[in-house]
Amino acid sequence: MRIRATVAAVSGALALSAFAVPAAQADDGRSWSPDSGFTATQPSAGEKSKRGFAAAQAAAAPKITSAVVNGGKPIPVGTKSKQTVPFTATATAEAGVGGVAAFIWIGSSVEDEDSFGFGPNGKSISCKVVSATTSTCKGTITLDPGLLINSDATWWRVGASAVTEEGEEFQHEALSKVRVQRFSKLTVNASPEPVKKGKTITVTGKLTRANWDTGTYKGYSAQAVKLQFKKKGATSYTTVKTVKTSSTGTLKTTVKASADGTWRYSFAGTPSTPAVSAKGDFVDVK
Template sequence: MRIRASVTVLSGALVLSSALVVPATAQAHAGPTTDDDTTITKVVVNGGKDIVLGTSAKKSFTATVTAADPDGIAGGWVALWHGTSFDEQDRDGVLLPAEEGSGLCVAADAQTSTCTVHFTVDPKSDMTKNSYAGTWHAYAIAYGRPSGSVSDGYAGSVHIKRNTTLTADASPEPVAHGRTITVKGTLTRANWETHKYAGLSNVSVKLQFRKSGTSTYKTLKTVTSGSGGAVKATTTATSDGYYRFSYAGTSATDAATSASDFVNVQ
């Protein structure tokens, strides 16, 4: 069986899953289908790093598919899809690359090549639902010579995350030794549906301190963000140093660390 995928390409756009027309065999089990000894060995999206989107700035990145065939690789292509499974009725979005057809392929040897495609994602037009944040899977195709090919609906994955911001302000400044220092801040997260940032509540945030003359931050305590993403923590002044807040993030929300605020202890 020789597989060729017919694809409606909307450059860098998020489209309904029905626009990705994939082979029936791939629809059925989503695992790799192969012919003529063509194999996909690796797919990498955005260099293996998370894709973080705010409310307006576009993000450009690449995806690569490395494949092998005894007679060489003629081409390769990658799309990203989101949903609960690869079945068409369970996919709610597909991101397609700018290339119409195969990306640029570079041969490692006579049998193996790596093909690269380019994406540009616009949070204003592509990420229209906050539920799109999280894991996106890579659907990859590689074409062997002269006509064999392979497709895999779960060839790789990437986390597309909502951007976060975090602030910290310590007071009083300066402070007497042994007195209480109060650190306040705000944790916000990009809302792709309103195109604005909103407070992120009920998540754990660490208060960290770096003593003057040292290079390492230590966690003093963990607090929970409140209404509107408000963060507040108190500690005892013992020495000059820098205070900051740190949020670990999730698979759908990016991590954030505030700028540090120096407090002089007298």
């Protein structure tokens, strides 16, 4: 689908729509365009040739000074539920800023047919006038896992579109970055329960992560995962050993039963996959 952002000034306030989906679709269903909803008035060629005028225009040019999505933290996305995250963006213009909103995208250029992105939820946007020339706006962006593929688990550029109080649109394609990750899950089971002191406990589990290509969770292979233990009455876990996941993401190891307590697996994460710890499994040692 071809996705675009619509930006318009209405009575000095910003009205930003969510990305719209035109009828025409690209072959892979993922191309997009951050087209604005209006045309800004540009100086004529004759005016541009006037050095003094050009210098004045450059000095007064509207500018987006910052845009941050999810506080700069990674965005883990699962396979079914849409993930909504906040953004903050600031812009300045001599005529005053009607509003500004962020979008995220990947690709070589926002104009490239192979690029893809998500834009602001129009109804979520609220703005605060910082000064006569500067405004900061907050809002949300929603990521749809149904539109993602596994290679999208990488850095995304954060851009922003804005509009002056006079209706002039301006944009910055890459103000910052944010990482999108494949959501992870981790399980644990320690048995037998109860167990005699000194006997062997077998601790199994599985590390999986979102597979956006298939819309399912798949085992994450060859990953180092810590086996941790929290003795009854303690407030924190201690790492006992490190275990690697199998080709299907499974975990299995053995330990000696020494005291009542809770066992869990803990994964530190990778650039494409967030850290996760299993819910602990308590074992009663007799």
